[in-house]
Amino acid sequence: MNAAHRQPAEPKFEPLLQFEMEMGTFLSDWHHCDQLSTYMARMISHNRTDPLRHSNFFSSALNELLEVSFRGGSPEGRIGCAVYRHGPKERVKISFPCPAGQRQFFREAVARTHGNDAYARYLDALSTDLAPSREVVLLDLAINFDAEIRLEEQDPPSITIVVDLPLEGIVS
Amino acid sequence: MLAAPFQAEFDANSQEFSFAGVVRPRSVDEIAHSISMFRNAIEEARGVLYINVKRLAQMNNTAFHAFSRVVLDACRTRSDIRFVVVTSSVVGWTERMFRHLGKIEPQITVEVYDSKFYPGQAFVEDTSFIPILRTQTKMTWRHERKILPRHGMRPGITMADICCGIGDFAVLVRKEFQPARIVALDHSKASLAYARDVASNFGISDIEYSYGDASEMLLEDNQFDLVTCRHSLQIFNQPDLLLKELYRICKPGGRVYITNEKNSHCLGEPRAQSIQWTYNEVARLFAHFEMDVELGPKSRRYLADAGFDDILVESFMVTNQDGDPQDFADIITAWENVYAGEMAVKRGDPPEFIKRFRQGFRDHIFAALHPKGYAGWPIWAASGRKPL
Ligand SMILES: C[S@@+](CC[C@H](N)C(=O)[O-])C[C@H]1O[C@@H](n2cnc3c(N)ncnc32)[C@H](O)[C@@H]1O
Numbered sequence: 001m002n003a004a005h006r007q008p009a010e011p012k013f014e015p016l017l018q019f020e021m022e023m024g025t026f027l028s029d030w031h032h033c034d035q036l037s038t039y040m041a042r043m044i045s046h047n048r049t050d051p052l053r054h055s056n057f058f059s060s061a062l063n064e065l066l067e068v069s070f071r072g073g074s075p076e077g078r079i080g081c082a083v084y085r086h087g088p089k090e091r092v093k094i095s096f097p098c099p100a101g102q103r104q105f106f107r108e109a110v111a112r113t114h115g116n117d118a119y120a121r122y123l124d125a126l127s128t129d130l131a132p133s134r135e136v137v138l139l140d141l142a143i144n145f146d147a148e149i150r151l152e153e154q155d156p157p158s159i160t161i162v163v164d165l166p167l168e169g170i171v172s
Numbered sequence: 173m174l175a176a177p178f179q180a181e182f183d184a185n186s187q188e189f190s191f192a193g194v195v196r197p198r199s200v201d202e203i204a205h206s207i208s209m210f211r212n213a214i215e216e217a218r219g220v221l222y223i224n225v226k227r228l229a230q231m232n233n234t235a236f237h238a239f240s241r242v243v244l245d246a247c248r249t250r251s252d253i254r255f256v257v258v259t260s261s262v263v264g265w266t267e268r269m270f271r272h273l274g275k276i277e278p279q280i281t282v283e284v285y286d287s288k289f290y291p292g293q294a295f296v297e298d299t300s301f302i303p304i305l306r307t308q309t310k311m312t313w314r315h316e317r318k319i320l321p322r323h324g325m326r327p328g329i330t331m332a333d334i335c336c337g338i339g340d341f342a343v344l345v346r347k348e349f350q351p352a353r354i355v356a357l358d359h360s361k362a363s364l365a366y367a368r369d370v371a372s373n374f375g376i377s378d379i380e381y382s383y384g385d386a387s388e389m390l391l392e393d394n395q396f397d398l399v400t401c402r403h404s405l406q407i408f409n410q411p412d413l414l415l416k417e418l419y420r421i422c423k424p425g426g427r428v429y430i431t432n433e434k435n436s437h438c439l440g441e442p443r444a445q446s447i448q449w450t451y452n453e454v455a456r457l458f459a460h461f462e463m464d465v466e467l468g469p470k471s472r473r474y475l476a477d478a479g480f481d482d483i484l485v486e487s488f489m490v491t492n493q494d495g496d497p498q499d500f501a502d503i504i505t506a507w508e509n510v511y512a513g514e515m516a517v518k519r520g521d522p523p524e525f526i527k528r529f530r531q532g533f534r535d536h537i538f539a540a541l542h543p544k545g546y547a548g549w550p551i552w553a554a555s556g557r558k559p560l
Contacts, residue, residue, distance in 0.1 A: 030198040033196065067232060123272060131234060140269070
């Protein structure tokens with residue numbers, strides 16, 4: 001496939017931790033985002049150079065992703081989140097069911113994180129928007145966490161956001 | 173990390189608005205109260221308003237946008253005011269996120285609060301301290317390993333060593349007492365790098381070395397059975413603030429263990445007078461840089477004032493008879509280098525003073541290495557229990 005040509009040497013990410021739950025249960029309490037991100041961050045950071053600060057940084061990023069799925073997901077189906085590691089990078093894969101109308105939106109938002117104007121857009125949103133859109137949240141990850149973001153859509157109605165976070169390098 | 177609730181406070185005297193803890197609201201309504209406090213603070217402020225986010229452990233985009241909105245709007249309507257956002261180098265994402273505000277409005281500057289936040293910091297974070305710390309710990313350990321169990325040290329506990337320096341104490345404790353978890357925190361990147369290096373050379377991977385500021389830690393409340401802080405209260409200009417943090421992270425029923433000196437009580441024979449003169453001057457020199465190296469015997473008061481009970485204070489004397497006298501002499505040489513060679517120079521002392529000052533250290537070394545000599549360095553070890 002085309003994708004195979006574009007990413008010939010995909011490094012081997014080792015699985016660290018994952019969870020899955022009914023989307024309905026996840027959506028029943030906003031605090032799940034905070035609790036899950038805090039807990040997962042702590043679990044995966046214990047063997048990083050500076051576990052406390054790695055966990056703080058990672059939790060920030062993961063929480064934003066969980067909040068995105070909380071705000072954009074639909075109640076039927078399951079949400080899954082897995083964390084992998086390769087060297088100084090963690091990969092987060094978060095899958096959740098999302099209404100058809102939202103898919104195009106996510107595609108565009110992810111594409112914008114790769115655009116040359118990503119930073120200008122981010123600043124513009126900060127200085128004019130009243131509340132952050134999901135697009136800004138993804139831009140925030142790309143800009144403040146040096147995240148690489150892509151989308152996988154093999155399994156509708158779920159979408160999977162894949163985010164590579166090189167936090168070890170930033171933290172230490 | 174920090175399960176601390178969100179706090180937003182305004183101190184009108186210092187025109188400082190501070191955010192601390194974790195704030196991850198679903199919608200802006202949940203933080204409406206803090207936002208209006210923030211607005212009022214800006215209205216009241218004249219000149220510069222400081223926005224302190226040093227202890228802000230987590231803030232989601234919703235909250236970040238809402239608070240940014242208030243500052244940016246104020247910049248547009250008030251040309252008379254400037255904002256200084258003070259971030260911490262410890263919480264990495266705050267610096268990365270807040271710096272954008274300065275790109276949008278020139279009235280906003282973003283500062284990273286760091287090594288110069290109290291007067292003596294530069295000296296104690298200097299790498300020239302590394303050899304001193306190493307030899308010091310080697311000599312104090314002989315005593316401390318015996319007294320630590322009285323202060324709450326035992327196998328299987330969760331402990332933190334705050335201001336851990338080069339981490340040798342954590343390594344010794346791990347070997348001798350096998351705690352279940354050790355977090356070791358310091359604010360010197362050089363010392364931490366050294367600590368991690370030593371640990372990995374010994375194949376130790378379970379000590380959690382962390383860069384942090386002891387007076388504003390990102391550790392959760394109530395999580396350690398024992399919190400140790402050695403030779404460090406005495407170098408803070410506000411030891412009570414540090415002690416408050418140690419208290420906070422200690423479990424109720426757990427203990428906080430501190431060691432400190434009383435430098436003017438260092439002693440030696442022969443040449444007692446010269447030695448005594450110099451160490452009296454050491455205490456004054458540190459006081460000049462707002463550090464109290466006479467703190468040892470005050471431990472009991474500090475612990476009591478911080479709210480501890482079941483306080484236990486003891487002292488021990490490290491001497492030239494603890495193993496190799498040359499080790500003792502090496503410590504004194506290192507002191508001479510830093511105190512006379514750097515700190516006194518920095519204070520602007522005249523050469524005659526420095527000469528006499530150095531002489532006392534040399535006499536102390538003379539006493540230490542003299543076949544019939546005696547040289548001592550007294551230390552106070554104290555601990556208190558955090559009430560249940
Ligand atoms: C006198 S040394 C004691 C080190 C160690 N406990 C020992 O006994 O060998 C003081 C230590 O406090 C650290 N320190 C100074 N200010 C600090 C701060 N704000 N937060 C954390 N550590 C700090 C210094 O880097 C230094 O390692």
